[in-house]
Amino acid sequence: MRTGFARRTLPLAATAALIGGALTLGIPQPAAAAVPDTIPLKITNNSGRGDQVYVYDLGTQLSTGRQGWADANGTFHAWPAGGNPPTPAPDASITGPAAGQSKTIRIPKFSGRIYFSYGQKLDFRLTTGGLVQPAVQNPSDPNRNILFNWSEYTLNDAGLWINSTQVDMFSAPYAVGVQRSDGSVATTGHLKSGGYNGVFNALRGQSGGWANLVQTRPDGTVLRALSPLYGVETGGLPASVLSDYVNRVWTKYASTTLTVTPFADQPNTKYFGRVSGNVMNFTNSAGAVVTSFQKPDSGSVFGCHNLLDAPNDQVRGPISRTLCAGFNRSTLLTSANQPDTNPADFYKDAVTNQYARAVHAQMADGKAYAFAFDDVGNQESLVNDGGPQQAYLTLDPLS
Known part of the structure; x- marks a missing residue:
């Protein structure tokens, strides 16, 4: 409990x-x-x-x-x-x-x-x-x-x-x-x-372990499916379940800029992410670094916490929420402009939040x-x- x-x-x-x-x-x-x-x-x-x-x-x-x-x-x-x-x-x-x-x-x-x-x-x-x-x-x-x-x-x-x-x-x-x-x-x-x-x-x-999320009673009655965060925490899902996708994202944005526009009503508020030294740094339009993220593990992605912590502020939180959605929906490799809000684009990669x-x-x-x-x-x-x-x-x- x-x-x-x-x-x-x-x-x-x-x-x-x-x-x-x-x-x-x-x-x-x-x-x-x-x-x-x-x-x-x-x-x-x-x-x-x-x-x-x-x-x-x-x-x-x-x-x-x-x-x-x-x-x-x-x-x-x-x-x-x-x-x-x-x-x-x-x-x-x-x-x-x-x-x-x-x-x-x-x-x-x-x-x-x-x-x-x-x-x-x-x-x-x-x-x-x-x-x-x-x-x-x-x-x-x-x-x-x-x-x-x-x-x-x-x-x-x-x-x-x-x-x-x-x-x-x-x-x-x-x-x-x-x-x-x-x-x-x-x-x-x-x-x-x-x-x-x-x-x-x-x-x-x-x-890949996704079936292990399903919980049953001793008599076989299905009760629920745990979230993948709990799957990772309890060992039902391998801790590396998203590693391939995260690694590909980090590789892409070492040479490409990720543009995050977190507020739909503020289209001119943009942040620009680049990976350097295994850290994704985000700058504002003036070029100043406003926040940075270490490469997240699967638990951080599924839980939108730890290495993807999202405080209720106006900078890191909105960027982190956008990254969290992009990782879970596997849209970060298909568009360098986030968030991608088109459901037709979601969960298309083989490595995603199944x-x-x-x-x-x-x-x-x-x-x-x-x-x-x-x-x-x-x-x-x-x-x-x-x-x-x-x-x-x-x-x-x-x-």
Whole structure:
């Protein structure tokens, strides 16, 4: 188990504006009264499964910064003090709808996650540092054999952002939605017919260790596919799985300039990358070096962290996000101008993020959060609105 949320969680997008996949601070903040303290979340169970569903709304209360959970009425409850070793968290579960039914709860102004599980409650613990999240890449995690998933969301005075995420794993399918202030409804996250099994079949058919991402129960029931980052960390994927592509990129840009234009609304803001001494240095239009990157390893690429760390600033972060997307989508060799935002160009190299390729290929609208900065070029499975009337979480069939 681990503390904290995924390496790239939705709250970042809720405090910034998504412009061409890059984050820029300072979006207009409407009056607090524009968004009520809670909004309804309609949960519909179209899974076709007979298992009891349990729902959890966990996160950080934005008005106070306290961590805790919300009950079905949207009332906030702070976590009690934890311990070392971790102590059991209070039961924050909400009984979800039966198959073919819907249930509406209320969600407060949170930055957090909505978990759901089938057939068994999740095991949450508290340390002295806060909530311990499930970490099913660990075989001894108590949630390892539970079928579950989660959505990330932020509800604040500027509106609602809610996504379907596969950054950590691909598992029980679901879609999210929002009813906008004009009454229209936007949704994302639905798979194509047969898409759930299609993702697992694609990974199993891919040589090089990708099949090892698929986790099953002892009885053979498929539970999830781990992200390739966890595949590398647990040894299921070789640490060198992306090395060939990274080496080719580094070779190319030793003699060619990589031009990064990270902000779609600022076409004159460009950075220029060249490899020298095994380091890619980026200069601005005045020729000054603004940031540098050592050659990333596979884990840094898959996680968009470590050697591809992306602080929430206006220079290194936007460049790193662009590089991360280019490496995962294998577009850095086909175009020296990045980001490449044309999905027809993605995942064409033999060495690529096969997990992200498989997930995107099975999404009904092609959108997914299959790696941390899949929002570069607006490829993410995210809906948002400044005046949300209602949110939706739809549990889809496992087929």
